[in-house]
Amino acid sequence: MSLLINLLWVYLYAVIAWIILSWIRVSPDHPVARVSVFLDRIIYPVLLPLRRVIPPLRLGGGLLDLSPIVLILAIQILIRILS
Numbered sequence: 798m799s800l801l802i803n804l805l806w807v808y809l810y811a812v813i814a815w816i817i818l819s820w821i822r823v824s825p826d827h828p829v830a831r832v833s834v835f836l837d838r839i840i841y842p843v844l845l846p847l848r849r850v851i852p853p854l855r856l857g858g859g860l861l862d863l864s865p866i867v868l869i870l871a872i873q874i875l876i877r878i879l880s
Contacts, residue, residue: 802879808839809872815840816865844868 815836823829844864851867853860 802876805872805876811836
């Protein structure tokens with residue numbers, strides 16, 4: 798059970814890193830770009846169903862995607878349930 802909890806913590810930190818990296822422009826040949834691609838591959842399959850259910854909020858001229866926040870909360874709830 799603790800292995801699953803530890804994996805959930807690692808995934809939670811990966812989601813947070815993915816959010817931060819989404820704010821930073823990185824050239825494709827930079828080593829951080831590989832990390833970004835890896836995080837995209839492990840996070841998008843979980844995030845896409847949430848994006849279908851939760852529409853982005855319109856803020857002025859832009860949109861605010863709430864699905865990563867919901868994913869973080871869901872992971873934290875799972876961790877608390879399993880602890």
